[in-house]
Amino acid sequence: MPIPTARPLRTLRTLGVTLAAVVLGTSPAAQAQAPSPDRVLNLYSARHYQTDEALYENFTKATGIRINRVEADDAGILARLKAEGTASPADVILLVDAARLWRGEQDDLFQPVKSAVLEQRIPAQLRGSDAGQGAQWFGVSTRVRMVVYDKTRLKPADVDSYEKLASPQLKGLLCVRSGSHPYNLSLFGSVLEHLGPQATEDWLKGLVANLARQPKGGDTDQIKGVASGECGVAVTNSYYLARLLRSNNPDDKAVAEKVGVMFPNQASWGAHVNIAGAAVARNAKNRAAAVQFVEYLVSDAAQRYFADGNNEFPVVVGVAPNAALASLGRFKTETVPIAKVGANTVQVQQMLDRVGFK
Numbered sequence: 001m002p003i004p005t006a007r008p009l010r011t012l013r014t015l016g017v018t019l020a021a022v023v024l025g026t027s028p029a030a031q032a033q034a035p036s037p038d039r040v041l042n043l044y045s046a047r048h049y050q051t052d053e054a055l056y057e058n059f060t061k062a063t064g065i066r067i068n069r070v071e072a073d074d075a076g077i078l079a080r081l082k083a084e085g086t087a088s089p090a091d092v093i094l095l096v097d098a099a100r101l102w103r104g105e106q107d108d109l110f111q112p113v114k115s116a117v118l119e120q121r122i123p124a125q126l127r128g129s130d131a132g133q134g135a136q137w138f139g140v141s142t143r144v145r146m147v148v149y150d151k152t153r154l155k156p157a158d159v160d161s162y163e164k165l166a167s168p169q170l171k172g173l174l175c176v177r178s179g180s181h182p183y184n185l186s187l188f189g190s191v192l193e194h195l196g197p198q199a200t201e202d203w204l205k206g207l208v209a210n211l212a213r214q215p216k217g218g219d220t221d222q223i224k225g226v227a228s229g230e231c232g233v234a235v236t237n238s239y240y241l242a243r244l245l246r247s248n249n250p251d252d253k254a255v256a257e258k259v260g261v262m263f264p265n266q267a268s269w270g271a272h273v274n275i276a277g278a279a280v281a282r283n284a285k286n287r288a289a290a291v292q293f294v295e296y297l298v299s300d301a302a303q304r305y306f307a308d309g310n311n312e313f314p315v316v317v318g319v320a321p322n323a324a325l326a327s328l329g330r331f332k333t334e335t336v337p338i339a340k341v342g343a344n345t346v347q348v349q350q351m352l353d354r355v356g357f358k
Ligand code: FE
Pocket: 096, 237
């Protein structure tokens, strides 16, 4: 499919153009040049959630712009953008981690976007840094890195902070996915911001000493490990837990209801927040439509898709999380700029290598 050249955005709204043509008495010839139905926006997405289909369809319905989606993981997308260079067909990029968004910015794969809509609707700490031309990436939903634990073996006070996960009391009880998975790199990058390098490396050493098993599987596997008794405590993104809570499968529901749930660090800096974020590609051929798509992602309607479809927290103040997440109670989140967390992950990876956290 060839990529059409950019047109003024108002011509994309088929219905609006038709009405305008009628009202203004535009000639039939002009109407014949009305928007082509195959306007396409090329999206590279690391979001791995089936529920996003409805999110994209809604955009197409509203704008007439079709989404041509390429899916890969965050690292795969960044590698592909680099390899494609100026020939890249990518217009807009969705990644699911702050560290990767930060990396994309460092590698000059995005372009700044100045948008009043994005500045108004997305809290400043959830956007990339802005040197005056606008940020290069924008958080469009958040997820909290939570702790789940075995209520029969541990008390809430044993696991109410990330620091305590390294306490000798939890020896042989901790389950967690790979240390260098982006979700963990960003959590550790946040801890580095709060505790400083020496205390963070000691803490990581403590995590390794407490492992119940070698890191393996995804976050859902860690929750299941706690429910089965193999693990005493584990770390997971909030949406994996909410997905189990909302599951129609009674076994999944039982898993989620069996484990204790903790939002860590409520007495200190707050629970660690990561983002799914969007960026306009450096060599976007359809820049205006790409910006329109990113702005759409923070509309109330799209925010509800993130909340109800994939159990993420909306970034827009005033859009409520879904009932399963709301049932977990209110909690405090950290306010450290997510761009700093991303930047810290380079140093974190070196620490992980030193302490042998695979
Ligand atoms: Fe995920």
